[in-house]
Amino acid sequence: MPSDTSALHLVLSADPVLMAIVGLSLTVSLAAVVLATLIGLPVGAALALTRFPGREAAIVTLNALMGLPPVVVGLAVYLLLSRSGPLGSWGLLFTPQAMVIAQTILVAPIIAALARQTVEDLWLEYRDELAALDVGPRRRLATLIWDARFSLVTALLAGFGRAAAEVGAIIIVGGNIEGFTRTMTTAIALETSKGDLPLALGLGIVLIAIVIAVNALAWTARRAGERLAG
């Protein structure tokens, strides 16, 4: 990619290198959000509904994990996946899969913590009604997650925002390898340090546009769903 090309030109001409970077970024972030949702949603909802000694400490810990430093997560995943690490035999270091793992660890606490709060608020509202209908624990959990689905979209968006904007973890475990593990954020960091500001700026514009588009899409879907379901 010529370094003197303007940011706008790169974006408007759908430069193939730029598109590959955008594609990988979206794939990694969305995969991480899906995995983090599968882990975080049930954990958050279960924490909202169960009472056990140490629950308050678990909630405080979960909330604190929302602020996990990406470089620390990157380092931990690096140690796990490095050749001499416990999962070194998987051969995942410096692959997109390693990036997904790191981002899942970063995003899951955000989704779990926000889901816990959302489901707990709804539980306070539904508790008497579900008790009167003699609803068992499993169905109660499913009901609360389903009925909170529009509010939970916000939790997923927060998770996506974290994944899309993150650079510290994926640059460590992905290695920022051109054409293989280079994403928008790692490319912006690299190109800025190299002085290729148009490309860095072009990627920045695309990144912000994608985040806005995903949020707009989710908001529209949420409003439409709310109109239909009440």
Next chain:
Amino acid sequence: MLASDLPIVLQDVSVRTREFAILDGISLKLMPGAPTVVIGPNGAGKTTLLRVAMGLVAPSSGEVSFGGRLNVPPTWRAIVFQRPVMLRRSAAANIEYALASAGVAHSEWPRRIAELFDTVGLTGLDTRPARRLSGGEQQRLALARALARDPEVLFLDEPTASLDPAATKAIEDVVRAVVARGIKVVMSTHDLAEARRLAGEVVLMHRGRVIESGPAARFFESPDTEEARRFIAGDLLV
């Protein structure tokens, strides 16, 4: 129905917080038959009494038995709260939820839903989001949802408290229809006129205690206690 939950017997039941007793040594027998209406001023303990009798609140002391048995799940009992919560789905889906919870076969749902909507006068509103219904319609939907469980006993906690006369009449008509089907209704209200219209038996509560109980006609014509006479006369019990 294998065994009846009636009579529901409360034996010296108290419900206490750290500061005070919400229910204080209540003994009461809820028999099959005409509706029992629990009356009394706000804070008398009517709602807690209904929740204890439904089995939703465990007494701090005393015993509640259902047809002579203890700790009976609310399979044949249902309750409509003063401010019922509508699940975030359509009116019909709210009923479907109750039918599924009660273990009613899926093939039965369309017939039961149509029947229940007809009973409470909501026919045609089945696809409407439940939370978009008016207050009176939501109360009737909550009634239909409670009836979906095919209960033997139906508890109604001030079901007309915030409704206008037309919506109140609609609810009272449903209550009469429910009673005519042989369902035992236990209802709380602070509206004496409503108690006169619906009650077969009256329980007057004040400050967590039962002041007087008995057949409605006798209660309204010749009450035994001074508090009951004052309450019927419209004096404020504080």
